[in-house]
Amino acid sequence: MRRQRPGPLGRRLPPVFQALALALALCAAAAPALAGSAGDNAAARPFADKPLAAPHIHVDSPAQFLKWSGKPVQQDDDPGRVFKKTRLGTLAFGPNLRVHLDAIQNTVHFPSSYQLVDAASGALLGSYEVFDLDDAEWYFAGNGAAYLNQTHLSLCGQRSTRKIxxxxxxxxxxxxxxxxxGVDSTVEQATALYDSPTSRTVVATVAAGSTVHVIGLLPGKSAQARDKLALLVKTPFGLTGWHRLDYGKGEAGLAIYQCN
Incomplete structure (x- = not known):
């Protein structure tokens, strides 16, 4: 069964989809086994050498993070039913900018999210969806940059890093x-590879049952582009080409898109 895309935040899913979300969580937990090497496991947690200020929050210096000890923050919509908001702490993000880091747990299905809030004005600066809160790994460099390593919401268990x-x-x-x-994937059906993410010029075709190496993913321009992903793939013969996922045209070909 092909993995379902996350629905809009706040929408309750029927029990069958809640069961699917649980299955996906198990798939994400098994991701290191899919990768199959110590090097892949290290890549999944790229900030391990940085000081840990709180669970899943790495910083350049421990003094950069102050654990929240004030009043609990309010959840704006559907309080106490679908979402649970926790303010984790306050960070020195960069020059003249301190931010609160809020964890928004989706108690019904996925995704959950993290929010960065201007500590001075209370303005929401950014919201970042993750598979679940424990899946994310943050690194705040303190120089005006932060990095979020997480399971990609459109792939089965594979991780990528975002920069803010x-x-x-x-x-x-x-x-x-x-x-x-950087992970191997089984070819589920004969799959064409193209010379660019938008081209239909075929440079190679990989056979069903073969194994290809997925080098990288062309990030979508928006949340609406999640079902039209382009993967840079290396074939068993060492050729490279682009595979574009387009569910509307039935081009799913690789097992990296599926969790069972």
């Missing part, structure tokens, strides 16, 4: 030309 940068008093996510994946 300070622009004045605002935060922006830095677009990457390619998100590194």
């Amino acid at each position: 940068a300070q622009r004045g008093k605002a935060l922006v996510e830095v677009a990457q030309p390619l998100s590194y994946i």
Whole structure:
């Protein structure tokens, strides 16, 4: 069964989809086994050499993070039923910018999210969806940049890293030309590879049952682009080409998109 895409935040899923979410959580937990090497496991936690200020929160210096000891923060919509908000602490993000880090647990299905809030004005600076709160690993460099390593919401158990940068008093996510994946995947059906993410010029075709190496993922421009992903793939013969996932055209080909 092909993995279902996350629904809009706040929407309750029927029991069958809640069961699917549980199955996906088990798949994500098994991701290191899919990767199959110590090097892949190390890549899944790239901030392990940075000081740990709190669970899943790495910093450049422990003095950079202050654990929250004030009143509990309020959840704006559907309080106490679907979402549970916890303010984890306050961070020195960069020049003249301190932020609160809030964890938003989705108690019904997935995704959950983290929010960065301007500590001075209370303005929401950014919201970042994750499979679940324990899946995410943060590193706050203290120089105006933060990094979020997480399971990719559109792939089965594979991880990627996002960069968030300070622009004045605002935060922006830095677009990457390619998100590194670096994992092998089984070919479920004969699959064409193209010379660019948008081209239909075939450079190679991989046979069902073969194994390809997924080098990286072309990040989508928006949440709506999640079902049209492009993967840079290396074939067993060492050729490279792009495989574009387009569910509307039935081009799913690789097991990396599926959890069972």
